[in-house]
Amino acid sequence: MAKAIATWMSLAGLWWLLSGHADALLLSLGAASSVLVWRLSRRMVPVGKGLTPGIALLAYPAWLMKEIVLSNLEVCWEILRPRLAISPTLARVPATQATPWARALYANSITLTPGTVAIEVGADDILVHALLRPAAESLMQGDMDRRVTALES
Secondary structure: OHHHHHHHHHHHHHHHHHHOOOOHHHHHHHHHHHHHHHHHHOOOOOHHHHOOOOHHHHHHHHHHHHHHHHHHHHHHHHHHOOOOOOOOEEEEEEOOOOOHHHHHHHHHHHHHOOOEEEEEEOOOEEEEEEOOHHHHHHHHHOHHHHHHHHHOO
16 A cells, blocks of 8 residues: 555656646646556566566667667658659568567567558467568568567566
């Protein structure tokens, strides 16, 4: 119970700090939204059960940002070329993650990367639409899959 109260107080304090409002109506709405967020967050997977703490947890977002920038440049180059040379491709990419949370992270990482969209997440693979065939082939090599799997505990 003490943990629940501390969590709610942290959420309410963060809301108040970010909003800067001290009206009775706004404070009560902020308290209500804090309770709602707290109730919804109780259903989520605790960080300790879904992620392995360590350097991989810090390195993955940086690596993903690098991949997003490189994909942006590649897609921009293909669009701006005088002769459009896109090669739309559907591919089933293996997903070796053990938890649904990690598979969702993998699918979202694919979708965040320009030129690729995760269409369907299965038990052991993800259906991906790629604007360029090399992007699909890169996913098939499994570098992103291995990095997301390494985040699991």
